[in-house]
Amino acid sequence: MLVRLTVDPDACIGSAECVAVDPAAVELDESGTAFVLVSELEEERAKEISDACPIGAFSISPL
Amino acid sequence: MSGSVVVVGNGVSGFACAARLADQGAAVTMIGPGLPHDRPPLSKRSLRTGRLPLLADAEQLEAKGIEHVDGVVTACDLARRRLVVSLTAGGTLDVEAPSLVWATGLRYPRPPIPGFERAEENATAVGLASLTQRLTVPGRRVVVVGAGLIGTETAATLAHEHDVTLVDMVDRPLARLLPRVSEAARTTLDSLHVRFLGSCSIDSASIDVHGAVLHTSTHGDIDCDVVVSAAGFRSSLPPELTGVDPRALTLPADEQLRVIGQDHLWACGDCVSFPHPRWGRIGIPHWDHALWSGRHVADAILGSSTPYVREPYFFSDIGSLRVQQVGFADAAVEWSDEDGLGVGRDEGGSAACVLLLNAPSRLRDARALVAAGSPRSPATTHA
Numbered sequence: 001m002l003v004r005l006t007v008d009p010d011a012c013i014g015s016a017e018c019v020a021v022d023p024a025a026v027e028l029d030e031s032g033t034a035f036v037l038v039s040e041l042e043e044e045r046a047k048e049i050s051d052a053c054p055i056g057a058f059s060i061s062p063l
Numbered sequence: 064m065s066g067s068v069v070v071v072g073n074g075v076s077g078f079a080c081a082a083r084l085a086d087q088g089a090a091v092t093m094i095g096p097g098l099p100h101d102r103p104p105l106s107k108r109s110l111r112t113g114r115l116p117l118l119a120d121a122e123q124l125e126a127k128g129i130e131h132v133d134g135v136v137t138a139c140d141l142a143r144r145r146l147v148v149s150l151t152a153g154g155t156l157d158v159e160a161p162s163l164v165w166a167t168g169l170r171y172p173r174p175p176i177p178g179f180e181r182a183e184e185n186a187t188a189v190g191l192a193s194l195t196q197r198l199t200v201p202g203r204r205v206v207v208v209g210a211g212l213i214g215t216e217t218a219a220t221l222a223h224e225h226d227v228t229l230v231d232m233v234d235r236p237l238a239r240l241l242p243r244v245s246e247a248a249r250t251t252l253d254s255l256h257v258r259f260l261g262s263c264s265i266d267s268a269s270i271d272v273h274g275a276v277l278h279t280s281t282h283g284d285i286d287c288d289v290v291v292s293a294a295g296f297r298s299s300l301p302p303e304l305t306g307v308d309p310r311a312l313t314l315p316a317d318e319q320l321r322v323i324g325q326d327h328l329w330a331c332g333d334c335v336s337f338p339h340p341r342w343g344r345i346g347i348p349h350w351d352h353a354l355w356s357g358r359h360v361a362d363a364i365l366g367s368s369t370p371y372v373r374e375p376y377f378f379s380d381i382g383s384l385r386v387q388q389v390g391f392a393d394a395a396v397e398w399s400d401e402d403g404l405g406v407g408r409d410e411g412g413s414a415a416c417v418l419l420l421n422a423p424s425r426l427r428d429a430r431a432l433v434a435a436g437s438p439r440s441p442a443t444t445h446a
Contacts, residue, residue, distance in 0.1 A: 010108065013101065013105065013106070013350065014378060014380060015350070015351060015378060016378060016385075016387060016423035016426050017426070019423040019424050019426065020423065020424065020425075020426035020427040020430075021427065023423075023424030027423075028385065028423050030382075030383045031107055031108075031380060032107070032378070032380035032385060054351070054354050054355075055354075
């Protein structure tokens with residue numbers, strides 16, 4: 001099932017754990033803040049990215 | 064006032080511990096000045112906006128069930144398990160602490176230079192508010208004193224809107240890190256037009272609300288509008304805890320992060336050292352360890368016997384330069400470039416530390432390499 005993945009840039013602390021898990025879906029901008037490259041993706045893949053974030057900056061919502 | 068667990072410190076580690084305890088249904092009291100917040104220099108946004116990076120507001124604390132005492136501990140009686148707290152609102156409060164977690168991190172005092180006590184700083188909530196107030200108009204001439212991680216990040220961030228000079232006693236920025244990191248940082252600072260003055264010796268400072276002059280014996284007088292102190296760190300531990308060594312930065316703990324010799328006292332974050340199975344007793348003064356050690360202490364208090372094992376990891380953004388380091392650099396005796404990773408190997412040839420420059424997607428590879436302690440690959444290029 002496809003879901004929408006979003007990240008709260010104010011919450012992101014730039015640990016890069018999400019990028020390490022799925023560099024094709026998430027990247028860091030020049031200030032070290034995560035942003036989502038692929039916002040609609042499989043739920044399992046979104047969950048893996050979200051779970052990797054140490055401070056829970058990602059949200060997953062239905063399309 | 065009594066509670067089953069008292070957490071002293073409201074930074075990343077203290078809050079992570081308190082939140083984990085509360086999530087598991089434990090009664091928890093967290094003591095610290097103001098609302099829990101991340102350390103200001105770790106957030107570039109904070110420096111740009113002046114907003115403190117809060118970890119939770121009062122409503123969220125209440126919803127979690129964390130009792131917050133707004134103040135600082137001024138006396139600690141470990142034998143009687145009691146604390147005295149000087150409250151921000153005035154007065155004092157006695158707190159019973161049958162189980163106690165110490166998570167006060169490090170202090171970042173201004174260096175003892177005559178006149179330097181009026182320099183700005185951004186290591187505290189109060190300092191951040193004062194500094195950003197001084198920098199509301201672009202184009203200010205700012206001198207950042209101290210080219211460690213905090214000072215270098217601060218200089219790079221401020222350079223977007225201000226005329227920044229970074230000074231240090233040593234001859235290169237980030238001198239405590241690997242030479243290749245220093246070189247990359249220096250290149251980035253140059254691209255941001257940050258002047259770096261190395262081997263600089265400041266004799267005294269004249270600072271008031273109108274401007275400042277740093278009197279140096281190496282570079283003459285340095286005129287500027289704002290001086291930011293980012294030099295050095297000290298222990299935050301009270302004498303009741305440090306015992307014979309008042310300058311101790313960390314409390315020695317066992318593998319559950321329980322302070323040795325104190326059955327009801329735990330420590331986490333910057334102010335704990337623990338026995339790492341590969342590196343021996345180490346402390347890790349970085350964000351990642353602050354978070355995970357805080358959570359680990361909560362689990363230990365709730366009955367977990369799992370040992371704390373976390374490879375040292377830090378990350379830093381200096382302008383567009385992203386630095387990440389996994390492992391224990393002190394154990395590396397030889398460095399080489401291997402498949403885009405800077406790998407430091409120990410005397411046995413195993414990966415002890417991996418450095419990533421602008422390669423955040425390789426973090427997993429770096430962790431795997433250090434975890435495996437993999438043998439030296441046959442073809443390596445000496446760095």
